[in-house]
Amino acid sequence: MKTFAEFGLEPKVLQAITELGFEESTPIQDKAIPVALTGKDLIGQAQTGTGKTAAFAIPLINKIPVTEDRIVALIMTPTRELAIQVAEEIGKLSRFKGIRSLPIYGGQDIGRQIRALKKRPQIIIGTPGRLLDHINRKTIKLDDVETVILDEADEMLDMGFMEDIQSILKLVPEERHTMLFSATMPPNIQRLAQQFLKDPEHVSVIPKNITAPLIDQAYIEVHERQKFEGLSRLLDMESPELAIIFGRTKRRVDELSEALQKRGYSADGLHGDLSQNQRDNVMRKFRDGSIDVLVATDVAARGLDVSGVSHVINFDLPQDPESYVHRIGRTGRAGKEGTAWSFVTPREIDHLHFIERVTRQKISRKALPSLAEAIEGKQRVTAERLLEIIQSEDFNEYKGTAIQLLERYDSVHLLAAALKLLTGEKKDVNIELTPEDPIRAKKRRPDVRTNGRRFNGFNDRGRSGGGSGYRGGQGGGGNRGSYGSNRGSYSGSSNRGNSGSSSYGSGRGGYGSRDEGRGGEGRGGEGRRPRSSSDDYVNN
Structure with missing residues (x-):
């Protein structure tokens, strides 16, 4: 892989990349950035979490003059969450150059967006529906757009945005630079590319297996009523830096996040019934570490891209293998190792095997963590935190009290008491979750009236x-x-x-x-x- 200095980027863009801690490009960045810098149309095939946002954002920021006061770049995304994330990343990458970008999406007050548009952003990142709304109101004009990027194009088409995308692209000048990024290349994506891209270069970094090799996958067989105790022990034993726990329903997410809070865990929930402000607030807390456990439904987590997620836990198995792959893909990003755990009831074992067959991955069975393992895990993490403070030597103001205590008490007793205090005793709260019905394995049966043909x-x-x-x-x-x-x-x-x-x-x-x-x-x-x-x- 190349270092970013080898791409010949502007000093201010390179400075932002360096300060973000990026050194080497990821495979999609390595292939896409040189092509994008030439202005050639591009089709990039890459999964979420491979660094594709930077793959198109870096060349885009690099070429826009800071003096520009028109909308010269348009990025379309399938969801408002992704629009916000792309805008945030562009903001970080352009912080020294001073490029102005603005996310446009449904669920936010349109008057507020119109006021923000008067500040003359150079880059618009938006969902197709809300973009069309602004275009019809004449609050966004695309006459000067020089670059168009379609991010997660397959997801946009799956969500029914084909006509909206076509309507928008027909309003953009034909002489433009167009880039399309998609995890898959079904026929409808190919048709879209043929219609709107000119002689594009195709770069692909799709792995052979659809699951990430750096993710350690395991499952625990447990009865529905024992799941929460199992989850508590698992969280104590593993002590994740950031964890996403998936529940199957909105009710499950609400009950589970509340139960975790009662037990003393730093957790919050995310699902489709929350307002945009509530969603933004939860995600802000998760990103800045105010909470370290996010409980979410599949739909709420769609388009979610948070770095540093060390664990994904399937409290409920998903309905289909594709959802399983999307869920566990939230960890193990940017070359880091990740861990995915799944709770499986005895009646769901067949469904787990179905997921294994489709994903071509063996998911290893692990025993339910014991109470001793849970306690040991919490103590280990607390001891590591103590050692970090000792190494930093940032404790001088506490030495006097420590000396006084050591004169009166045994050092082992004192340290054991400190560990107990820092570890935090789990609140003894009885938790009752509403049980969910198990997922049945998909067993195809021949139709008796069609001689074995299946619909x-x-x-x-x-x-x-x-x-x-x-x-x-x-x-x-x-x-x-x-x-x-x-x-x-x-x-x-x-x-x-x-x-x-x-x-x-x-x-x-x-x-x-x-x-x-x-x-x-x-x-x-x-x-x-x-x-x-x-x-x-x-x-x-």
């Missing part, structure tokens, strides 16, 4: 049936959608009616009938709704 919607969370795979509501759309959204109807005896409130022969639409595409309506009354709220699954 695509069978395990698709009802996506092809109008999004009602968990609710069991009205899943529209002919045979395939009907079957996909009525999974609970057909196999209700083993699934406890998780996907619908009806079972086997459930009256109208029960078998995926073609009648008005009502496959998932299910009026029969035998199936049972899961105890945990379906809305948590659908909306978090």
Whole structure:
């Protein structure tokens, strides 16, 4: 890898990079920065966490004159969280040069954004929907844009932004520098690149395995009721610098973060029901170390990029292998080692094996930490902190009291008492979490009426049936959608009616009938709704 000095960057840009502590470029930076500096269109294929933001931000900041007072660069991102993170990184990298950038996203007061736009930023980082809103209000004009960057393009298209992106790009001058970054290159991304990029150079640093090799993965088999005690012991034994704990539902996140606080842990929760101000406040505390444990749902953590996360803990297993990969990818970044733990109930072991097969990674089994291991872990970390203070020699004002105490008490007793005090006794609070139903392994069954042929919607969370795979509501759309959204109807005896409130022969639409595409309506009354709220699954 090159050092950043070898790229021929402006001194002020190089100074910012050096002060941030970066020495060598990452693989995507090594390949992308030289191409971007020439002004050639670029397609960069790289996963989140590989340093791709700096790969496009450094050349961009390097080429914009500080005297420029127009919007000359536009960066589009799929989520407001990512827009904020990109803006923060650009702010850090341009601090000495003085380039002005502004994040634009939904959920923030548009009047405030309009006032900020009057300060004439040179770089706009925004989500497609809010950008179009400003364009229609004529508060953002793209006539002078010279550089366009599409960040996490596959995620943007998955979220349905294709038309918005096309509308925006058609308003940007054709003579421009365009860069597209994406973890995957499906056909729709290729079509977008063909439409808006000119003879782009393709650079890729996608690893062969979809999981990060520096992440140590393990699971603990434990019953649902024992999970919280297991988590407490694990946190004590591992003493993570920063940890993200994933819960499956919003209710789980709320209960778990509150329970951790009651037990004396420095924790807070993040999910989709929080306001933007609440989300920003939680993330600020996590980034500056005010809290060291963040409890989150998958959706809330999407686009999250926090350096220094040492541990990811799956308190609840995710529904699919892709989510597992995204979750554990929050640690082990920038060449550092990371650790991922998962709690698995006995009824979820098959689902864990399914994740192993898809990710082609063996997840090792570990025993539940004992109480002795938990206590030892806390004492070890406290002892290390004591030694750091001794090495720094920053304790002179405490020597007098120490000498007085040593004259009266045994040194071992004094140190043991100090360790007990610093370790902090765990608050003896009884914790009761609402249990979550276990995730079933996806077992494909042949349809008896189609001679073994399977419908695509069978395990698709009802996506092809109008999004009602968990609710069991009205899943529209002919045979395939009907079957996909009525999974609970057909196999209700083993699934406890998780996907619908009806079972086997459930009256109208029960078998995926073609009648008005009502496959998932299910009026029969035998199936049972899961105890945990379906809305948590659908909306978090």
